[in-house]
Amino acid sequence: MSNRRHLKVEAQHGGPKSVQPNDARTIRLLPGSSSSIEAKAAVRPMTVLDFQKMKNEGRKISMITCYDYSSARAVAQSSVDCILVGDSVAMTMHGYPNTLSATTTMMAMHTAAVARGAPSKFIVGDMPFLSYRKGLKEAMDCVHELMSAGAHSVKLEGVRGHAEIVRHIADSGVPVMGHLGLTPQSVNQLGGMKVQAKTDAAVELLASQARELEDAGCFALVLECVPAEAARKVTELLTIPTIGIGAGPAVSGQVLVYQDLLGLNPSFKPKFLRTYASAFEMIHAALDSYNDDVKRGEFPSENESYS
Numbered sequence: 181m182s183n184r185r186h187l188k189v190e191a192q193h194g195g196p197k198s199v200q201p202n203d204a205r206t207i208r209l210l211p212g213s214s215s216s217i218e219a220k221a222a223v224r225p226m227t228v229l230d231f232q233k234m235k236n237e238g239r240k241i242s243m244i245t246c247y248d249y250s251s252a253r254a255v256a257q258s259s260v261d262c263i264l265v266g267d268s269v270a271m272t273m274h275g276y277p278n279t280l281s282a283t284t285t286m287m288a289m290h291t292a293a294v295a296r297g298a299p300s301k302f303i304v305g306d307m308p309f310l311s312y313r314k315g316l317k318e319a320m321d322c323v324h325e326l327m328s329a330g331a332h333s334v335k336l337e338g339v340r341g342h343a344e345i346v347r348h349i350a351d352s353g354v355p356v357m358g359h360l361g362l363t364p365q366s367v368n369q370l371g372g373m374k375v376q377a378k379t380d381a382a383v384e385l386l387a388s389q390a391r392e393l394e395d396a397g398c399f400a401l402v403l404e405c406v407p408a409e410a411a412r413k414v415t416e417l418l419t420i421p422t423i424g425i426g427a428g429p430a431v432s433g434q435v436l437v438y439q440d441l442l443g444l445n446p447s448f449k450p451k452f453l454r455t456y457a458s459a460f461e462m463i464h465a466a467l468d469s470y471n472d473d474v475k476r477g478e479f480p481s482e483n484e485s486y487s
């Protein structure tokens with residue numbers, strides 16, 4: 181039986197009624213389990229109501245992308261609020277040059293792995309390229325797969341031509357996160373991964389599309405690679421929270437790609453990125469140390485061998 185099934189929450193203050201999303205509490209393994217690991221972790225995923233409450237109260241939302249079980253376990257132990265299983269998975273985990281190769285099957289498989297690793301986090305599942313542009317049934321089939329895989333909500337890019345689909349998904353009881361600004365699924369039409377909304381007219385269009393998504397029922401909106409002032413304007417205009425990536429500080433929260441934040445992709449250095457670790461170098465050094473130990477006959481030692 182996995183350790184996760186043995187987990188018992190030992191609240192430090194208050195009873196179950198006072199449990200907050202992502203409230204750091206001590207989690208101990210029950211007697212009988214094979215390990216005595218203690219960790220800080222969320223006790224329940226946040227909900228769409230928490231997203232709104234955080235914006236209303238001026239508390240920032242932190243979101244991180246995640247695509248696999250072992251990374252999800254690390255995110256689950258962190259205080260990061262929520263997870264996006266982004267279609268950037270096509271690039272970060274599968275090595276494609278852009279997100280156009282992501283499929284519903286790929287997204288559902290990664291969503292399920294993340295849901296198993298981070299059952300205490302709110303998960304947004306990204307709808308892949310064209311999945312919401314082929315008609316309502318196809319869109320709803322994709323939503324069904326992602327939600328069945330363990331997502332709590334779905335995200336899709338743009339609004340022009342599919343506002344009614346957004347409305348239908350939201351009216352079906354599935355929270356929808358919008359995504360405007362740089363929408364990577366439109367990379368060929370945008371002529372590259374470029375900062376958007378750089379003119380007054382483009383900011384007006386961004387604001388009206390953001391309004392359209394809010395009116396269609398979105399509970400939150402990602403703003404990617406837009407000038408900080410444009411993001412501030414949209415954030416003030418909307419009731420729902422905005423989550424920025426390359427959108428400056430005047431948004432309701434931030435999202436970063438897991439691999440970028442950890443420095444697993446050292447050659448990727450966009451202006452907006454802050455790296456919090458040098459994981460690529462660390463892993464590289466660890467692998468070389470292992471290789472050296474094997475080659476020198478120093479691994480395994482007697483202590484690491486069965487008698």
Ligand code: KIV
Nearest residue numbers: 245266267268402435
């Ligand atoms: O797929 C993704 O990682 C995203 C974020 C960059 C917002 O959409």
